[in-house]
Amino acid sequence: MSDTEASPEVDARTTHDRLLDAALESFGTKGYDATSLDQLANExxxxxxxxxxxxxxxxxxxxAVIDRSATELTDALEDAAARSGGGFDRIEAIVRSVFRLAVRRPELLGLLREVTRLGPPASNRILxxxxxxxxxxxxxxxxEMDAGHLRRCDARLLLVSVYSTIVGVATEVEVLRAVGIEPSLRSAAQRRREVIEFLRAALVPD
Amino acid sequence: MSDTEASPEVDARTTHDRLLDAALESFGTKGYDATSLDQLANExxxxxxxxxxxxxxxxxxxxAVIDRSATELTDALEDAAARSGGGFDRIEAIVRSVFRLAVRRPELLGLLREVTRLGPPASNRILxxxxxxxxxxxxxxxxEMDAGHLRRCDARLLLVSVYSTIVGVATEVEVLRAVGIEPSLRSAAQRRREVIEFLRAALVPD
DNA sequence: ACCGTCGTCTACCAGATGGTAGACACAGCG
DNA sequence: CGCTGTGTCTACCATCTGGTAGACGACGGT
Known part of the structure; x- marks a missing residue:
């Protein structure tokens, strides 16, 4: 716990952290199968x-990468939820935080996709x-539905719909290319705005 | 073109078709990297x-698998669009046909996902x-926006949103499991209904 | 009867992959 | 000083990977 005791651990963690970062990057963008330990080591x-x-x-x-990323993701989302108000405002806050992640830590969302793709046992771990x-x-x-702030429907299915929409619009680069949108900061901001309006129209009654 | 000329081709195509089917199945569910030629051959x-x-x-x-699947996908969607009316009715028809694909040919949608994940050159091919x-x-x-049948917004981004929502809800098995929905015919029908209502609320003005 | 093509096979191969075994340097500590 | 634990290394290995070379049988056409 003292400084002299901690300093070797700091050195150790530096290398170990670089490893976890590189692994996250590679797993999240290229995919698990397409990542080899040799190539990771070379990097x-x-x-x-x-x-x-x-x-x-x-x-x-x-x-290990999953565990580290899962807490980072939940922290970011919980934080956004905690800072926000109620009703649609909270959903908007979540969308904003997901887009912030998509711009600043795209590997995190990539890993999430990859893990749901891999299925159990990896998906159970993140779950x-x-x-x-x-x-x-x-x-x-x-x-919120009970309070009349949101349109009434099956909450679990709504969650899946919203998840799919947000994460898709935030991360599916090739689909964006398909409709002629080159990813950039400006286009990300526009996508964020449009997806928020899309969700508002879908969710807010009246 | 005669029967005697065609029959050897039929034999040939039988094996070849089995190959393309198996490859589609494996690429679409396990992924390209996780599919090996040896294992495919064993099957x-x-x-x-x-x-x-x-x-x-x-x-x-x-x-080859991409080419075959791409035309099958476009055929199904074009067909659904052609049979449908205008306005939201057409969108509903598309959603229904995607869900039909998700139930009957899940590998097709899986391949679509996989190809957008792989990026170019595969994604260009399907594109x-x-x-x-x-x-x-x-x-x-x-x-339809001009005619006032749909809420006005950026058409390309709307397309991406709708794509993400439909394909996500139709195919993301692990995400469904995460919210406690075990995939089944009945749950698929319910998901279809809910996603249609979700989209109707999002898109139809007034 | 012969030839060419087509589909399938056996036999290989070079390289990559995940993983094991064990040596070596170096630090803190008795 | 020597012991012990930690981090990194070299040296291997079995297995799997995509891919090549070439033989063999079946079959239809001439």
């Missing part, structure tokens, strides 16, 4: 065995962290 | 070299086939 200027020293296998590394937040989100939606 | 009861006889490389096989349809879709949306 770090290190041998593959150094990776396997910290994490005994490739899936163990993936698990464990997300579940409480999902629970609270559906609760929030349901109570 | 077919055939040696890897037979695959490479029909398609000289793995990417060539992917290209070539989709582009005219995308062009007509944005034109349709724009003209």
């Amino acid at each position: 770090l200027g290190v041998r593959k065995q150094t990776i396997l020293y910290y994490h005994p296998s490739k899936v163990a590394l993936l698990d 464990d962290v997300f579940e409480p937040m999902i629970e609270r989100a559906t609760g929030f939606l349901a109570s | 077919l009861g055939v040696r890897k070299q037979t695959i490479l006889y029909y398609h000289p490389s793995k990417v060539a096989l992917l290209d 070539d086939v989709f582009e005219p349809m995308i062009e007509r879709a944005t034109g349709f949306l724009a003209s």
Whole structure:
């Protein structure tokens, strides 16, 4: 706990953190299968065995990356939710925070996609962290419907719809290219605005 | 063209078609990287070299699968659009046909996802086939907005939003599991209904 | 009867992949 | 000084990967 005790740990964590960052980057953009330990090691200027020293296998590394990213994601979303008001205002705050992530940490959302694609056991791992937040989100939606702030419908399905819409518009680069939109900061801001209006129209009654 | 000329072609096409089906299935569900030619060959009861006889490389096989699937997808959607009326009715028809695909040919939508994930050159290949349809879709949306049948907004971004929502709700099995929905025919029908209402609220003015 | 083509096969191969075993340097500590 | 633990390395390895070379049988046309 003292400084002299901590300093070797700091050195260790520096390398280890670089590894986790690089792994997140690669898993989140190229995908798990398309990432090899050798290539990851090269990027770090290190041998593959150094990776396997910290994490005994490739899936163990993936698990570690998932755990780290899951808490970062939930923290960002919980934070946005906490700062926001009620009703549609909170949904707008969530959308904004997802777009901020899409611009600043695209690998995080990429990893989320990749993990849902891989299915169990990876998806179960991220689900464990997300579940409480999902629970609270559906609760929030349901109570806002009761209060008449949101159009009434199945809260769980609404959550999936909103998730798909936001994450899709924020991250699906190739689909954007398909309709002739080159990703940029300006286009991201416009997409954010449009998706918020889209959701407002879909969700707010009257 | 005669029967005697056609029958050997029929034999040939039977094997070749089985290959394309198996490749589509595997690329669309497990992903391109996670699919190996050996394993594909085993499923077919055939040696890897037979695959490479029909398609000289793995990417060539992917290209062939993409081409075949792209036309099947566009055919299904164009057909749904052609049978439908105007305004939101057409959008509803599209949603229904996507859900029908999600139930009956989930690999097709899975491949679509996989291809947009892989990026160019694969995504360009599918884009070539989709582009005219995308062009007509944005034109349709724009003209329906002009006619006052749809809420006014950026047509291209609207298309991306709708695409993300539909395909997400129709295919993201793990996300559905996350909110406690086990995929089934009945749940698919409910999801379809809810997503249609969601889109109707978002798109139809007044 | 012969030839060419088509589909499939066996036999290989070079390279990459995830992973094991073990040596070496270096630090803190008794 | 020597012991011990930590981080990194070299050296290997079995397996799998996409891909090449070439043989073999079946079959239709001439």
